[in-house]
Amino acid sequence: MALPRPSADTTVVVTGAASGIGKEVARELAARGYNLVLADLQDAVQDAADELRGNGIEIDVHQLDLTDAEARAKFIDAVLHGPHAVIGVANVAGLISVGRFDALPLARERVLVDVSVSALHHLTGAFLPGMRARGAGAIMNVASPAGVSPLPYMASYSAAKSFVIYFSTALHSELAGSGVSCTTFVPGITKTPLAYGIEETKYLPGWVWNLPFFHEPQGTARRAVEGMLKGSKLASAGPDAWFVTVVPRYLPPSLAQPIIRFLGKFLFASR
Known part of the structure; x- marks a missing residue:
């Protein structure tokens, strides 16, 4: 159930590859010799590919809007009919x-x-049958601590990541014995463009994000790829991700929910 070894006729698809965790996941895979299919809306995905080609691998770059179902379908068709499985x-x-x-x-x-939901669901469903037919493959879906419990002031994000957790966990169980795995990856708060968008909130000044317990994307991506390589059901990066993922399971809702509501207001209530 682990990610198979790299070979000349196989590849790994990475979305969000222009920056942040996605770019670093691609870098980790490239360093291990995997051919890559990189997808992102941003022009910087081409720059990311250029950086990684020095690893002696083949990289296929697709710039597309993942919210567009037709664009996703064309992307999937191109990859499935490409030279690499x-x-x-x-x-x-x-x-x-x-x-x-x-x-x-x-x-x-x-x-x-x-x-976060439709594109992830579509791509997983499109590429899974081929992996299952070969009896080998690994899917890694990025969730969030916000998906573990409903987080006020992040309602859409929290709900979307909850879908990722439930879908990926259920799928991993369905795939038992197939040679294919689906890893739910829960990163801690990572220094990426995604996180910088929330740095100035009512109670949390921007300088907080420079403190050492906020994670660099390189280390976070390494843990994500390790989860794929092992075929793990769940992988996380950082004590904050572990705390939010594990601790609520052992607290009664009457205690957990007030804590979560307080944290949501403290961290994310807008100015």
């Missing part, structure tokens, strides 16, 4: 949104759900 998928692409739901732009909230 897909042995791994890292669904890293995502957005974050912070604030009171009714005060946020609804169009952007829908984009968040489309990328």
Whole structure:
């Protein structure tokens, strides 16, 4: 159930590969000799590919809007009919949104759900049959501590990541004995463009993000790839991710929910 060894005729798909955790996941895989299919909306995905080609691997680059179902279908078709068999998928692409739901732009909230839920679901479903037919492969879906319990002021993000956790966990169980795994990866708060978008909140000044317990994307990506390589059901990075993922399981809802509500207001209530 682990990610198979790299070979000349296989590849791994990575979304959100232009920056942050996605780019570093691609770098980790490239360093291990995997051919890559990189997907992102941003122009910087081409720069990321250029950086990684020095590893002597083949890289296929696709710049597309993952919220567009037709664009996703064309991307999937191109990859499935390409020269390499897909042995791994890292669904890293995502957005974050912070604030009171009714005060946020609804169009952007829908984009968040489309990328974090619809695109992840579509790509997983499209590439899984081939891996299962070969009896080998690994999927890694990036969740969040916010998906473990409902987090006020991050309602859409929290709900989307909850879907990722439930879907990925159930799928991993379905795949038992198939040679294919689905890893739920829960990163701690990582220094990426995604996190910088929430740095100035009512109670949390921007300088806090420079403290040492906030994680660098390189280390976070390493843990994610290790989860794929092992075929883990769940992988996490950082004590904050572990705390939020594990501790609520052992607290009664009457105690856990007030704590979570307080944290949501303290960290993310808008100015």
